[in-house]
Amino acid sequence: MVDGSRRKVLGTMGGVAAASLLPAPWVHAAQTFKIGYVAPATGPLSVFAEPDPFTLEAMKKLVGSGLTVDGKQYGVEVIYKDSQSSAARAAEVTNELILKNKVDMVISGCTPETTNPVADQCELNGMPCVTNDTPWQPHFFGRGGDPKKGFEWTNHFFWGLEDVMGVFGSIWTLLPTNRVVGALLPNDPDGNAWGDPKMGLPLMCKEKGLKLVDPGRYQSPNDNFTNYITEFKKAGVEIVGGVLPPPDFGNFWAQCAQQGFKPKIVSAAKATEFPAAIAAFGPRSEGLTVEVWWSPHHPFKSSLTGQSSADLAAAYTKATGKPWTMPVGFKHSLFEVAFAALKKAGGKGPKALRDALRATDLDTIVGHVNFTKGPVPSVSKTPLVGGQWQKQGNGFELLIVENSQASMIPVGAKLLPIPA
Incomplete structure (x- = not known):
């Protein structure tokens, strides 16, 4: 925990x-x-x-x-x-x-x-x-x-990308939203692969009937996400998905609070996988979702x-x-x-x-x-499931909430919306 x-x-x-x-x-x-x-x-x-x-x-x-x-x-x-x-x-x-x-x-x-x-x-x-x-x-x-x-x-x-897209796509349809997704992707090998129209977020969102709002790639490290947040708010984004380093996401998530942007689901690969990063986010860790490759x-x-x-x-x-x-x-x-x-x-x-x-x-x-x-x-290939940081006692624990890509790994909790 x-x-x-x-x-x-x-x-x-x-x-x-x-x-x-x-x-x-x-x-x-x-x-x-x-x-x-x-x-x-x-x-x-x-x-x-x-x-x-x-x-x-x-x-x-x-x-x-x-x-x-x-x-x-x-x-x-x-x-x-x-x-x-x-x-x-x-x-x-x-x-x-x-x-x-x-x-x-x-x-x-x-x-x-x-x-x-x-x-x-x-x-x-x-x-x-x-x-x-x-x-x-x-x-x-x-x-x-x-x-x-x-x-x-x-x-x-x-x-592979097919696994994480399957996990995120499943998570994003487990809760009621307006199905509008904002992409948060850096200009690096991971971000460019996730943005690829043939194997990344564009294809997955199309197959799931989700609307994708993609402002383009940003240069990492980045300490100002105002343009992204402004565009997400304007488009009515209720789901944010991407893959980025923990320091970048920390800046983005803090600025979301400062600018009153409150998505219902946030799935940030790479950035929210680690207890150290989650501890740094404090109470705003609650409800964040991420792919889980080992637990x-x-x-x-x-x-x-x-x-x-x-x-x-x-x-x-x-x-x-x-x-x-x-x-x-x-x-x-x-x-x-x-x-x-x-x-x-x-x-x-x-x-x-x-x-x-x-x-x-x-x-x-x-x-x-x-x-x-x-x-x-x-x-x-190794198996992949989806997890959510949920409040447990005085802290947070990463619990398995989705296993559509790897049924041999048991689900341990129900997906919850990010607290408003």
């Missing part, structure tokens, strides 16, 4: 510096597997990387004695690089990992600004790579992927530890004192896939590791991962 009285400044990982996440080999052996890990430890996307210290410590304990492959012991070293929430920096540190640190594989997550440049550098340099936490279309097509071929060295697992309610277990989703969420809270957050499961799952491929390939070199990754067929804490079944080569 998120305490509504808490306030947290977004933009850093607290006192955790990137340098402190660069451990020496966890076990010394004749041969060591070196994994490069790129994430936005600082900057506006740092909320996605909040679980990294917890995950790295858990993995260190898990493989502290090394990985045993065909009776041979291999050391494990994870080299962590901060992308600083910059695509250019993500590419730069990935090159360092490949050319300077001589890693065996690279893993990454945290939106297209991170995964796309990381994967591009790995593909260019023949480096085995696995990523998640970016909708598959912005990741795949945003990198110029060919659906007939896929990529040779890079693999990705997450949900304690997901009926999946870790292939590494046997923990259930509920177990992992509880372990995170116990270790950090913080509420569970969606990236916890996906950070864990990166290592599930990475370790499974390393065990399968052994020490036989990059091509063997590439082939092992491409052949992944694994039940993980976030669902089944199989890169051979599509929707396009080298991509695997």
Whole structure:
């Protein structure tokens, strides 16, 4: 649960510096597997990387004695690089990992600004790579992927635009409104994909009989949304939907209050997924809706530890004192896939590791991962549901209110309108 009285400044990982996440080999052996890990430890996307210290410590304990492959012991070293929430920096540190640190594989997550440049550098340099936490279309097509071929060295697992459009479209029809939707989209890979007429909000709204009001893309970061709010009010918008960084949404939502704009439903992907962001919004968190890619309610277990989703969420809270957050499961799952491929390939070199990754067929804490079944080569989809921040005691809790795209994940609450 998120305490509504808490306030947290977004933009850093607290006192955790990137340098402190660069451990020496966890076990010394004749041969060591070196994994490069790129994430936005600082900057506006740092909320996605909040679980990294917890995950790295858990993995260190898990493989502290090394990985045993065909009776041979291999050391494990994870080299962590901060992308600083910059695509250019993500590419730069990935090159360092490949050319300077001589890693065996690279893993990454945290939106297209991170995964796309990381994967591009790995593909260019023949480096085995696995990523998640970016909708598959912005990741795949945003990198110029060919659906007939896929990529040779890079693999990705997450949900797609068709899933989040299904979730949001369902949420927006669960309550009585005038069915007028305002789009809030930045000029970035996510925002441009969501605005795409063939696969984004325009298509979904047309299919659902919703009227879309789209003022166009804004440049992020943005501290003034007056033009958007004015246009939404003029058009009678009662539903706001989009995908944007938490600081941008914080500015938008505060200005809505200041300017008397009171929509009935607000679904802000990326921005309202995290307890830290919700705590910063205070009482105005109540009723916000968002897609949910992982939660304690997901009926999946870790292939590494046997923990259930509920177990992992509880372990995170116990270790950090913080509420569970969606990236916890996906950070864990990166290592599930990475370790499974390393065990399968052994020490036989990059091509063997590439082939092992491409052949992944694994039940993980976030669902089944199989890169051979599509929707396009080298991509695997994970399930998605819809959630709402509802008042529970002195704070807010993210409860599952919609499961049209993933019926195996149970609904736990009824959708409520945002308090007037």
